[in-house]
Amino acid sequence: MKIPDRKKEILRAIIDRYVGSAEPVGSKSLSAELQLSPATIRGEMSELESQGLLEQPHTSAGRIPTARAYRVYVDELMRRHELSLEETAQLNRALRGRIEELDSLIAYAGRVVSQLTNLPAYAAAAPRAATISRFELISVDARGFIAVAMRSNDEVVSKLVRLPNPIPDGLLLKASAVLNASFTNITDERVTELLLNSTARAIGDTVGLTAILAQFVIETLTEPPTELTVSGSARIFDYPEYRDADKARRLLEYLAGDSSPPTLPAPDDGADVKITIGPENLAEELRDSGVVVTRCAMGDGTDLLVGVVGPTRMNYAGIVTKLKYLTSGLATINSEQLTINNFGTGDDST
Amino acid sequence: MKIPDRKKEILRAIIDRYVGSAEPVGSKSLSAELQLSPATIRGEMSELESQGLLEQPHTSAGRIPTARAYRVYVDELMRRHELSLEETAQLNRALRGRIEELDSLIAYAGRVVSQLTNLPAYAAAAPRAATISRFELISVDARGFIAVAMRSNDEVVSKLVRLPNPIPDGLLLKASAVLNASFTNITDERVTELLLNSTARAIGDTVGLTAILAQFVIETLTEPPTELTVSGSARIFDYPEYRDADKARRLLEYLAGDSSPPTLPAPDDGADVKITIGPENLAEELRDSGVVVTRCAMGDGTDLLVGVVGPTRMNYAGIVTKLKYLTSGLATINSEQLTINNFGTGDDST
DNA sequence: TTTAGCACTCGGCACCCGAGAGTGCCAAAC
DNA sequence: GTTTGGCACTCTCGGGTGCCGAGTGCTAAA
Numbered sequence: 001m002k003i004p005d006r007k008k009e010i011l012r013a014i015i016d017r018y019v020g021s022a023e024p025v026g027s028k029s030l031s032a033e034l035q036l037s038p039a040t041i042r043g044e045m046s047e048l049e050s051q052g053l054l055e056q057p058h059t060s061a062g063r064i065p066t067a068r069a070y071r072v073y074v075d076e077l078m079r080r081h082e083l084s085l086e087e088t089a090q091l092n093r094a095l096r097g098r099i100e101e102l103d104s105l106i107a108y109a110g111r112v113v114s115q116l117t118n119l120p121a122y123a124a125a126a127p128r129a130a131t132i133s134r135f136e137l138i139s140v141d142a143r144g145f146i147a148v149a150m151r152s153n154d155e156v157v158s159k160l161v162r163l164p165n166p167i168p169d170g171l172l173l174k175a176s177a178v179l180n181a182s183f184t185n186i187t188d189e190r191v192t193e194l195l196l197n198s199t200a201r202a203i204g205d206t207v208g209l210t211a212i213l214a215q216f217v218i219e220t221l222t223e224p225p226t227e228l229t230v231s232g233s234a235r236i237f238d239y240p241e242y243r244d245a246d247k248a249r250r251l252l253e254y255l256a257g258d259s260s261p262p263t264l265p266a267p268d269d270g271a272d273v274k275i276t277i278g279p280e281n282l283a284e285e286l287r288d289s290g291v292v293v294t295r296c297a298m299g300d301g302t303d304l305l306v307g308v309v310g311p312t313r314m315n316y317a318g319i320v321t322k323l324k325y326l327t328s329g330l331a332t333i334n335s336e337q338l339t340i341n342n343f344g345t346g347d348d349s350t
Numbered sequence: 351m352k353i354p355d356r357k358k359e360i361l362r363a364i365i366d367r368y369v370g371s372a373e374p375v376g377s378k379s380l381s382a383e384l385q386l387s388p389a390t391i392r393g394e395m396s397e398l399e400s401q402g403l404l405e406q407p408h409t410s411a412g413r414i415p416t417a418r419a420y421r422v423y424v425d426e427l428m429r430r431h432e433l434s435l436e437e438t439a440q441l442n443r444a445l446r447g448r449i450e451e452l453d454s455l456i457a458y459a460g461r462v463v464s465q466l467t468n469l470p471a472y473a474a475a476a477p478r479a480a481t482i483s484r485f486e487l488i489s490v491d492a493r494g495f496i497a498v499a500m501r502s503n504d505e506v507v508s509k510l511v512r513l514p515n516p517i518p519d520g521l522l523l524k525a526s527a528v529l530n531a532s533f534t535n536i537t538d539e540r541v542t543e544l545l546l547n548s549t550a551r552a553i554g555d556t557v558g559l560t561a562i563l564a565q566f567v568i569e570t571l572t573e574p575p576t577e578l579t580v581s582g583s584a585r586i587f588d589y590p591e592y593r594d595a596d597k598a599r600r601l602l603e604y605l606a607g608d609s610s611p612p613t614l615p616a617p618d619d620g621a622d623v624k625i626t627i628g629p630e631n632l633a634e635e636l637r638d639s640g641v642v643v644t645r646c647a648m649g650d651g652t653d654l655l656v657g658v659v660g661p662t663r664m665n666y667a668g669i670v671t672k673l674k675y676l677t678s679g680l681a682t683i684n685s686e687q688l689t690i691n692n693f694g695t696g697d698d699s700t
Numbered sequence: 701t702t703t704a705g706c707a708c709t710c711g712g713c714a715c716c717c718g719a720g721a722g723t724g725c726c727a728a729a730c
Numbered sequence: 731g732t733t734t735g736g737c738a739c740t741c742t743c744g745g746g747t748g749c750c751g752a753g754t755g756c757t758a759a760a
Contacts, residue, residue, distance in 0.1 A: 024722090026721070026722050026723085027722075027723080028721085028722075036733085036734095037733065037734050037735080038722090038723095038734090038735095039724095039725095039733075039734055039735070039736095040732085040733060040734075042722090042723065042724075043724095043732095043733090045723095046723090046724080056722095056723085057742095058740090058741060058742075059722085059723070059724095059739090059740055059741060060721070060722045060723055060739085060740045060741045060742075061721080061722070061723090061741075061742075062721085062722065062723095134490065136488050136496070138486050138488075138498065140484065140500065146486070146498060146500060146506050148488065148496060148498055148508055150490065150496060150510065154510050155510070156496050156508045156509060156510045157508070158498055158506045158507070158508035159506060160500065160504050160505070160506045231606075232606070233602070233606060234599050234602040234603040234606055237595050237596075237598070237599040243595055245587055245593055245595065245598070246587075248587070248595065248598070249584050249587040252583070252584040252602070253584040256581075256582070256583060256584055374753090376752065376753050376754085377753075377754080378752085378753075386702085386703095387702070387703050387704080388703090388704095388753090388754095389702075389703055389704070389705095389755095390701085390702060390703075392753090392754065392755075393702090393755095395754095396754090396755080406753095406754090407711095408709090408710060408711065409708095409709055409710060409711095409753085409754070410708085410709050410710045410711075410751095410752065410753045410754055411710080411711075411752080411753070411754090412752085412753065412754095
């Protein structure tokens with residue numbers, strides 16, 4: 001669809017105004033800004049309406065943009081948004097805040113973004129494929145030992161194991177040798193029944209050690225379902241479109257994920273920002289909301305996803321800018337941290 | 351305050367009814383149930399009102415109970431609530447669900463309780479005082495090692511550490527010996543500057559190992575701030591008192607803890623259920639809500655807190671019964687699990 | 701002491717009406 | 731041909747009015 005320049009200007013003006021006010025915008029209020037008489041603008045508006053880009057809540061109200069209009073806006077009309085000095089300062093302050101480990105970084109990024117955009121935000125670590133690079137079994141007492149595994153991404157996982165029967169002398173040592181020989185640097189698909197059986201034989205297992213170690217290996221290799229944190233969901237109350245308790249409820253329930261974890265959009269590999277508007281969203285509950293989400297590579301091979309959810313009329317330009325600034329800052333800080341002080345990045349104690 | 355029996359009956363009837371309907375109850379609607387004429391009931395009501403137990407939203411509306419009335423109700427009038435067959439079945443089903451580790455158990459308990467009571471629920475592990483019973487330092491490469499500590503409650507904490515400079519031969523061995531000698535079985539208050547200095551000397555630290563190990567010890571001893579999970583907060587929309595978007599917002603924001611973590615009531619040691627009603631709540635945000643919370647001893651010395659938040663007119667009797675049933679069930683299951691299969695209780699990998 | 705009756709009060713709801721904002725269309729102006 | 735001013739029309743929103751019903755307080759009778 002080719003849209004003449006003047007129509008574009010008008011559409012952009014309507015969207016910019018509606019994003020701020022959430023109220024239908026009429027022709028008269030635009031005439032000053034666009035240097036056109038209301039009548040002219042009305043004419044263009046009614047054409048935009050027949051193209052499905054504007055709609056009227058009722059006769060004799062102004063026009064509001066449709067979801068399609070936002071799509072056009074995001075793809076073609078959006079002006080690059082400049083961060084104000086204050087906003088940059090706020091972002092820098094947030095970035096300088098201590099970031100200690102991945103878990104809390106996820107939640108932290110979500111909180112910062114939510115606060116910055118005044119919208120509900122979600123953050124998650126994208127799944128990562130790790131292998132185990134090192135095993136260690138530490139004897140604790142006759143029946144107990146600590147299993148420690150170091151992941152290829154430098155995370156450490158450990159677990160206390162107690163068996164019903166005493167562990168024969170030397171078994172732990174042998175098991176640890178076999179684990180390091182057979183189970184390091186492989187992905188989880190390669191941990192097969194066959195491998196497990198041969199391991200059991202190699203160890204000479206008489207106390208049921210193999211089954212437990214196998215579980216440990218598999219748990220360690222298969223990342224726990226990507227944890228998702230949602231921050232600031234109460235901020236939707238700032239937007240009149242969620243004044244209706246039912247609408248607010250539906251979105252909040254969805255984000256809280258009490259029944260089923262919410263499936264939120266994520267940028268395709270490569271794309272750095274993904275915007276889905278209204279009906280473009282897969283989830284029924286997001287069909288009248290907009291989502292902006294970005295992906296940010298962390299040093300250790302993990303990707304961080306951060307996004308916001310809000311009314312379709314949200315300030316896409318501003319949000320995109322803020323998200324980009326934040327993720328680029330995070331990436332920088334993260335790489336610095338990796339270089340200068342590695343202590344803490346492998347932490348898994350919380 | 352001594353209340354005659356008939357007044358008690360009337361108060362109870364009013365509360366029971368109001369809990370269900372959330373609408374002011376009038377004298378006429380009670381006359382059948384209480385075998386008294388409306389006029390009589392009116393007389394009693396007006397006395398209850400002057401005692402501060404009832405109030406009228408406006409002249410010519412029925413009466414509603416005050417927060418004080420709920421206090422009286424909970425302390426003296428509440429009848430033991432019987433769980434329906436269906437409810438017991440639901441609870442048993444929930445309890446039989448797999449409970450794998452403490453972290454997820456906390457969230458799980460919250461979800462179950464929220465679903466069962468149809469109210470927002472919160473769950474947390476009560477702080478525990480642990481000491482470290484065992485240290486192990488595992489060399490990884492020239493500059494890196496894994497620090498492993500086992501807590502007195504059988505949890506294992508581990509961390510990968512990388513130093514800027516290579517670690518001299520034998521230093522790890524020595525450090526581990528000193529740690530085991532000086533830092534096991536002591537509480538965090540006893541980790542003093544003095545102790546740290548003498549440790550540094552004992553190890554002969556030339557690569558800044560001591561500072562990092564000290565940090566590790568302190569982190570391990572001082573439990574991370576008790577994690578709090580809130581489930582089903584969107585359920586407050588089921589209650590007309592939170593229809594007002596502002597009220598809902600205030601409570602939701604508080605529970606989400608985006609600004610500051612919510613301080614929620616917890617039973618005193620010993621008491622198994624604590625109920626705080628309206629103004630009894632310390633938090634400003636809960637002043638027009640009620641909270642019922644219970645404490646449940648887990649096998650490993652930890653306590654689990656589970657509670658619900660709702661309108662002051664909530665069904666205290668039913669909720670108390672459900673909470674008690676659930677916690678007793680949890681305690682049982684937990685102890686079984688500890689006896690039969692210890693694998694996983696020491697997990698700290700998530 | 702309880703009950704029936706009665707007058708009174710007040711919130712909620714339906715209804716109406718006028719003001720205001722915005723549109724669509726048409727004819728005149730550029 | 732495009733733009734503009736004018737005008738009639740439509741529709742929402744807010745305030746005002748009047749009725750209805752629920753519930754009370756009081757009083758006098760049982």
